[in-house]
Structure formats: C-alpha cells, structure tokens
Amino acid sequence: xxxxxxxxxxxxxxxxxxxxxxxxxxxxxxxxxxxxxxxxxxxxxxxxxxxxxxxxxxxxxxxxxxxxxxxxxxxxxxxxxxxxxxxxxxxxxxxxxxxxxxxxxxxxxxxxxxxxxxxxxxxxxxxxxxxxxxxxxxxxxxxxxxxxxxxxxxxxxxxxxxxxxxxxxxxxxxxxxxxxxxxxxxxxxxxxxxxxxxxxxxxxxxxxxxxxxxxxxxxxxx
Numbered sequence: 001x002x003x004x005x006x007x008x009x010x011x012x013x014x015x016x017x018x019x020x021x022x023x024x025x026x027x028x029x030x031x032x033x034x035x036x037x038x039x040x041x042x043x044x045x046x047x048x049x050x051x052x053x054x055x056x057x058x059x060x061x062x063x064x065x066x067x068x069x070x071x072x073x074x075x076x077x078x079x080x081x082x083x084x085x086x087x088x089x090x091x092x093x094x095x096x097x098x099x100x101x102x103x104x105x106x107x108x109x110x111x112x113x114x115x116x117x118x119x120x121x122x123x124x125x126x127x128x129x130x131x132x133x134x135x136x137x138x139x140x141x142x143x144x145x146x147x148x149x150x151x152x153x154x155x156x157x158x159x160x161x162x163x164x165x166x167x168x169x170x171x172x173x174x175x176x177x178x179x180x181x182x183x184x185x186x187x188x189x190x191x192x193x194x195x196x197x198x199x200x201x202x203x204x205x206x207x208x209x210x211x212x213x214x215x216x217x218x219x220x221x222x
Contacts, residue, residue, distance in 0.1 A: 038102050044148055045102065047141040051160060052095055053109035054133055058126065058164075059088040064114040065122050072119065076179050081123075083185045083194045083216045084167050090192030091160050098156060123175035130168035134161045162205045163192045170196055185216040 038045045062085040069078035112129075116122040138161030145154035173179065173196075186199040191206035199210045 038104070041102070041148075041150065041153075044141075044145050044150055044153055045104075047144065047157065048095065048099065048153060049104070049107050051138075051141070051157060052092065052099070052107045055088050055092050055095070055160070056107065056109045057112050058130065059085060059092070061112045061114065061122075061126055062088060065119060065126065068119045068122065074119070077119070077174050079185055079216055080170060080174050080179060080194075080196065083187050084171060086187050086189075086216070087163060087167060087192035087194050090187070090189055091163060094156055094159065094191065098153060120175040120177075123171045127168045127172040127175065130164045130171065134165035134168060138164070159191050159205055166193055166205075170194055186210075186213045187216055188213050 041048070062081055066078055066081045066085060069081055112125075114122065116125065138157055142154050142157045142161065145151075145157060179196075183197040184199075186195040187193075188195075188203040188206060188208055189212070190208045191203060193203055193205045195213070199213055201210055202208065203210070203213070
C-alpha cells in the first residue's frame, strides 16, 4: 500500500511541476512577444529594414547580370548568377517571417545603377558590395540584436551575413573566369547559400541536409 501511495504522490508531483513549467513558459513567451514590436526593437528594427533594402537592391542588380550573361550566351555564368539570385530571394523570405510579426510595411530602396562595360565588371561590383555588407555591416547588427535580447533577429542577420560572404566569393570567381562548366551549382532553399561543385553533406550555414538542396542547371531548378 505504501508503495502505491508513494507512486501516486510521485506522479502528482511530476504533473504539478510540468504544469508550473508550462505556465512559466507561456508567460515567458507572452513577455517576449510583447517586446517584439517596432517600437521596442528600435535600432534593431532599423537594421532589419536596412538589410531588406540591401537584399532587394542586390536581387534587382543580379537580374540585370543574369540578363546580360544570357544575352552573351554564357550559360554557366548565367546559371551561377541565377543561383545567387535565388539565394537573395530565400534570404528575403527568411527575413520576412520576422517582419510579418511586426506588421512592417514595404521598404523603399534605391536600385543600383547597371552601367558596367562588361559582365565581369558588374559581378566584381556586386561582390565588393556583398563582401562589405557581410563583413563590415552585418557583424555590428548581429551584436546589437544580441545585446538587446533579440536572438531570433540576431540569428537571421548572422545567416544573411554568412550567405552574402559566400555569394561575394562566387561572384568574384565568376568575374575572374573561375567557373568550371562541368561543376554543378546547388542552392540551399532554407538560407539561400549557394554551393559550386560538390555539395557538402550539410549546409555549412543552416545545417540542412544536402538532399534538401536544389540543383541548378542553366538558370533553372533541375
């Protein structure tokens, strides 16, 4: 009898602890969501909007690069550029998931002028801007979001920075003629990372398995 009583008491204690923990978690989530407003975010929200404006500008610029590559009949470079373009779209989608919670409005952005004599010059320009954004601008944004306690925003900005750094390297390689036409191009649809050649077992940025990556060929999903 004593054993049964102890068992019942043990079960009751576990249930009570779980209920208390669940209620505490709900209160924590409620406080966290209450803080996640444009007003509370302050400068961090400004960083999110600046990042969106940058990605929109990069996307529009890559469209022009893709158009020129296809007009010149360079299918390998066109495929790579279209992959970078798809990567920018994936990053925008990830950022938009956070912005939707804030009822954020459309972002105005200034298009990057496309007046380069060669495609290589255009890609070099994109690479330079992407690298500057990834290595000079994003780290400060990530640090600010972490300091203010917005870990989800910090994580998304960190991912964007790492992806843009990879994009910069690929674009610079394409500008310098370092595109092996026999290598395939793969896109991680989760974070927007692009892989040239053999894809890793897992995305090096968001850890998605490689079977979820999309193989790109001639500018379209294969």
